[in-house]
Amino acid sequence: MIAKHFNYFAPGSIPEALDLLRKFGNDAKLLAGGHSLLPMMKMRFAEPVHLIDMQNIAELKGISVRDDVISIGAMTSENNILRHEPLAELCPLLMEATKWIADPQVRNKGTIGGDIAHGDPANDQPAVMLALDATFHIVGEKGKRIVAANDFFLGTYLTDLSAGEILARIEISKQAGARQWGFRKLKRKTGDFATAACAVSLNVNGDVCSDVRIALTNLGPTAFRARKAEWVLEGHKPTPERLNAAVQLAMQSTEPAADQRGNEEYKTAMAGEMLHRALQDAIARK
Incomplete structure (x- = not known):
C-alpha cells in the first residue's frame, strides 16, 4: 500500500515546528528518522494530514x-x-x-x-x-x-x-555513564527487533552492589525496570545465589506477547538468560 495524501513541512527551528503543531493539532505528526512512522503510514495505520519533518532543525x-x-x-x-x-x-x-x-x-x-x-x-x-x-x-x-x-x-x-x-x-x-554495565540482546537476524534484551548498570564497591539498574526490552507493554531484581542485589555482595534470585524475580515481572519470535514461555526464559549474562558482564567490569 501507499500512504494517504499528506502535506509536508520542514521547519528550520524549534519555534517554527511548535507553531505548526499548534496550528494543525492532532492532524499533524512529527517525522524524525521515519523508520517507524513511514511504514505505519504506508499500511494506513497512521494517516496524518500534515507531516512535520525535523531534519532541518x-x-x-x-x-x-x-x-x-x-x-x-x-x-x-x-x-x-x-x-x-x-x-x-x-x-x-x-x-x-x-x-x-x-x-x-x-x-x-x-x-x-x-x-x-x-x-x-x-x-x-x-x-x-x-x-x-x-x-x-x-x-x-x-x-x-x-x-x-x-x-x-x-x-x-x-x-x-x-x-x-x-x-x-x-x-x-x-x-551514571561510568557505572559498570552489561547489555545483552537476542534477535533472530540482523535488523530484527529483540526477542528479549536487557540493559544493566551498577557499581560494585567493596564487593557490595549499589545503584543497581536493570531494564528490559520487548518483555512487556513498555520498556521497564525490574525493580524487585534490583532490590535483591542493592547493598549486597553479588553471589551466584543473589544473581540467580535477581534473574528469577526479573523473569516473574515480564509480560511478553507471543509472536513470530516465540511464545511467552520462551521469551521469559530468554529474558532470564540475557539478564544473567548481562549481570555477569557488568560485575566482571569492576
Whole structure:
C-alpha cells in the first residue's frame, strides 16, 4: 500500500515546528528518522494530514559534554552516536547498545529521539535510558520541562509527551555513564527487533552492589525496570545465589506477547538468560 495524501513541512527551528503543531493539532505528526512512522503510514495505520519533518532543525542535533552531563540532541542519528569517540569512555553502555540497533542503513537515518519518543516496547534505547537514569528535555507551547526516563514510558506507543510537545534532547550524567554495565540482546537476524534484551548498570564497591539498574526490552507493554531484581542485589555482595534470585524475580515481572519470535514461555526464559549474562558482564567490569 501507499500512504494517504499528506502535506509536508520542514521547519528550520524549534519555534517554527511548535507553531505548526499548534496550528494543525492532532492532524499533524512529527517525522524524525521515519523508520517507524513511514511504514505505519504506508499500511494506513497512521494517516496524518500534515507531516512535520525535523531534519532541518540543527539545534536538535549533536552531542556535547559539559561539567557532569552528556547532552544528546533528539535528532542525533544512531550512527553519529557511534562516531562520537568520547562516548566510548564516558558512556560505554549507550555505545554498545546502539551497535545492536537494526543495521547500518537504519542507524544512519534513525534518531535516538525517535527511538525514545515512539514508545515502542521493542525499541532498544528506552531500556538503555532507564538503566542510565536519563532525563528528557521537552519543549512545548507552555515552555520547557524535564522528565526522568523512569516517568516517561507509560505503555505501548504511549509516553509522557503531550500533543504539541517536542523531545529536544537527552541528558545522562557522567556518573551514571561510568557505572559498570552489561547489555545483552537476542534477535533472530540482523535488523530484527529483540526477542528479549536487557540493559544493566551498577557499581560494585567493596564487593557490595549499589545503584543497581536493570531494564528490559520487548518483555512487556513498555520498556521497564525490574525493580524487585534490583532490590535483591542493592547493598549486597553479588553471589551466584543473589544473581540467580535477581534473574528469577526479573523473569516473574515480564509480560511478553507471543509472536513470530516465540511464545511467552520462551521469551521469559530468554529474558532470564540475557539478564544473567548481562549481570555477569557488568560485575566482571569492576
